[in-house]
Amino acid sequence: MASSFTVLPVIRNSLSYPTMVASGYNNKEEFSFGNKPIFKSQRDILQDRLAVANVAHTLPVVAPPLPPPPESSGSNDWRHHVAWTSIPQERWEGELVVEGQIPRWLNGTYLRNGPGQWQIGDYKFRHLFDGYATLVKLQFQNDRLIAGHRQIESEAYKAAKKNKKICYREFSEVPKPANFLAYMGELANLFSGASLTDNANTGVVKLGDGRVVCLTETQKGSIVIDPDTLDTLGKFEYTDSLGGLIHSAHPIVTDSEFLTLLPDLIKPGYLVVRMEPGTNERKVIGRVDCLGGPSPGWVHSFPVTEHYVIVPEMPLRYCAKNLLKAEPTPLYKFEWHPESKGYMHVMCKASGNIVASVEVPVFITFHFINAYEEKDEDGRVTAVIADCCEHNANTTILDRLRLQNLRSFNGEDVLPDARVGRFIIPLDGSAHGKLEAALEADEHGRGMDMCSINPNFLGKKYRYAYACGAQRPCNFPNTLTKLDFVKKKATNWYDEGSVPSEPFFVARPGATEEDDGVVISIISEKNGGGYALLLDGSTFQGIARARLPYGLPYGLHGCWVPNK
Ligand SMILES: CC(=O)/C=C/C=C(C)/C=C/C1=C(C)CCCC1(C)C
Ligand SMILES: CC(/C=C/C=O)=C\C=C\C=O
Numbered sequence: 001m002a003s004s005f006t007v008l009p010v011i012r013n014s015l016s017y018p019t020m021v022a023s024g025y026n027n028k029e030e031f032s033f034g035n036k037p038i039f040k041s042q043r044d045i046l047q048d049r050l051a052v053a054n055v056a057h058t059l060p061v062v063a064p065p066l067p068p069p070p071e072s073s074g075s076n077d078w079r080h081h082v083a084w085t086s087i088p089q090e091r092w093e094g095e096l097v098v099e100g101q102i103p104r105w106l107n108g109t110y111l112r113n114g115p116g117q118w119q120i121g122d123y124k125f126r127h128l129f130d131g132y133a134t135l136v137k138l139q140f141q142n143d144r145l146i147a148g149h150r151q152i153e154s155e156a157y158k159a160a161k162k163n164k165k166i167c168y169r170e171f172s173e174v175p176k177p178a179n180f181l182a183y184m185g186e187l188a189n190l191f192s193g194a195s196l197t198d199n200a201n202t203g204v205v206k207l208g209d210g211r212v213v214c215l216t217e218t219q220k221g222s223i224v225i226d227p228d229t230l231d232t233l234g235k236f237e238y239t240d241s242l243g244g245l246i247h248s249a250h251p252i253v254t255d256s257e258f259l260t261l262l263p264d265l266i267k268p269g270y271l272v273v274r275m276e277p278g279t280n281e282r283k284v285i286g287r288v289d290c291l292g293g294p295s296p297g298w299v300h301s302f303p304v305t306e307h308y309v310i311v312p313e314m315p316l317r318y319c320a321k322n323l324l325k326a327e328p329t330p331l332y333k334f335e336w337h338p339e340s341k342g343y344m345h346v347m348c349k350a351s352g353n354i355v356a357s358v359e360v361p362v363f364i365t366f367h368f369i370n371a372y373e374e375k376d377e378d379g380r381v382t383a384v385i386a387d388c389c390e391h392n393a394n395t396t397i398l399d400r401l402r403l404q405n406l407r408s409f410n411g412e413d414v415l416p417d418a419r420v421g422r423f424i425i426p427l428d429g430s431a432h433g434k435l436e437a438a439l440e441a442d443e444h445g446r447g448m449d450m451c452s453i454n455p456n457f458l459g460k461k462y463r464y465a466y467a468c469g470a471q472r473p474c475n476f477p478n479t480l481t482k483l484d485f486v487k488k489k490a491t492n493w494y495d496e497g498s499v500p501s502e503p504f505f506v507a508r509p510g511a512t513e514e515d516d517g518v519v520i521s522i523i524s525e526k527n528g529g530g531y532a533l534l535l536d537g538s539t540f541q542g543i544a545r546a547r548l549p550y551g552l553p554y555g556l557h558g559c560w561v562p563n564k
């Protein structure tokens with residue numbers, strides 16, 4: 001099926017660096033936006049900006065020239081795409097020149113977290129997920145845009161910098177014990193959790209009480225940050241006695257609650273827990289016992305409906321043996337057990353009762369998109385629908401995310417196919433559920449991951465999602481894609497050679513249409529540059545973009561912190 005690709009034209013004489021704003025260039029610049037060229041002098045821009053009252057930051061911090069990537073070893077300098085190259089400095093902040101128009105209602109900060117530093121001294125990480133966390137901000141305020149990035153000061157990052165080597169167990173790497181005694185100590189530390197990383201590099205969430213927390217899959221990697229300065233404020237300590245060492249990297253967070261899953265590796269199952277705003281105490285809603293084995297399936301994320309928490313039991317399962325291994329195994333800390341089958345469990349949020357546990361076709365997903373309750377004419381819930389970015393039950397996607405693979409794109413089409421997997425979970429006591437594609441995967445180039453929805457539609461019947469798809473050939477999702485589940489169509493945005501990060505939807509306050517809002521993404525370009533991009537949530541056309549001083553490494557997940 002044909003897909004429509006919107007290619008943003010190359011910016012001519014682009015307003016490149018924030019420093020230009022400070023020095024007040026007054027030459028006429030022509031720059032194009034969408035299909036229309038726009039003319040504006042930089043002095044005009046500067047004056048517009050300075051006229052705005054209540055400005056948080058006056059002068060931008062000067063950005064350094066683009067340094068060589070730290071991973072390069074001399075000769076063939078710029079071989080890696082900037083998306084897979086470590087951040088060149090620990091922090092930067094400055095004002096960006098905006099082309100186009102930021103909607104006046106967009107007042108707040110977009111925060112994005114991700115693994116941005118893959119080298120410490122001579123030590124080089126091998127997997128995307130290992131990198132030390134780089135937090136990025138885009139502060140939108142009265143037409144102006146202040147950007148910045150900063151490393152999260154986790155214990156793991158601080159220790160690595162001090163000792164010039166990794167000191168904690170990361171996603172795929174384990175510190176090398178000096179001798180046998182150290183190895184035995186290391187094993188004990190693994191069981192107590194002392195040796196696990198707190199490198200909070202996966203996501204960032206705003207709790208109902210206003211605290212902003214960066215997260216990863218280890219519970220100790222929950223770190224409170226200041227959304228303005230990006231300062232690391234300290235550990236988010238869970239004050240309950242639930243124990244366990246790991247949790248889902250993607251809690252469901254709303255103004256009224258924080259829901260997450262705690263996998264139980266000893267007695268295979270999951271605790272479904274809830275935390276109220278203003279507290280650090282999680283309370284158990286209920287427990288799901290696994291139907292397959294030998295251990296729980298990996299739960300990177302999970303969905304909810306208005307009344308239910310959906311617990312996925314994926315046949316890619318945690319593996320205690322692999323946890324103990326020093327060298328990365330093909331599936332890292334996991335093992336593929338198709339014979340153990342895949343299941344979806346539905347738990348009532350109010351009672352903790354399990355209302356359905358069904359076997360489903362085997363699947364691989366990192367990210368659930370949304371879920372909702374399907375009702376009959378009498379309003380009775382007959383089924384739960386749960387959508388995810390599904391990798392056609394093919395585990396090779398984990399290997400594709402090795403840095404060597406990401407960095408060595410040679411034009412070959414090596415990204416494994418993915419689709420929007422739609423689970424249909426009957427609530428009538430049936431033993432089986434279904435898994436099908438919600439739309440033809442060719443609509444989005446058979447690439448699919450890194451999704452967001454209008455948060456007002458969380459757990460409700462919804463029509464639109466935003467995600468990254470593929471324009472092939474590629475080795476990583478390289479389009480921004482709007483999915484329409486009613487028309488079963490995708491609209492794709494593509495900029496040749498660029499790697500866009502997760503399209504993040506922000507709803508317009510007061511909007512009545514589901515797609516009335518903007519989509520924010522940060523683009524890493526093939527020439528080492530990068531820019532922040534705003535697309536209209538409805539038309540999916542560009543409405544504003546702002547060049548960053550240098551391209552940023554790929555980031556994972558973000559959140560929106562509205563201005564008070
Ligand atoms: C970045 C991302 O998406 C995932 C990060 C996952 C991490 C850091 C997982 C870490 C783990 C350990 C350090 C040991 C226990 C298992 C596991 C949760 C995979
Ligand atoms: C980058 C990614 C998962 C990130 C987890 O937080 C998945 C990419 C999949 C590509 O198709």
Ligand SMILES: [Fe+2]
Pocket residue numbers: 202249250300366367556557
């Ligand atoms: Fe994720």
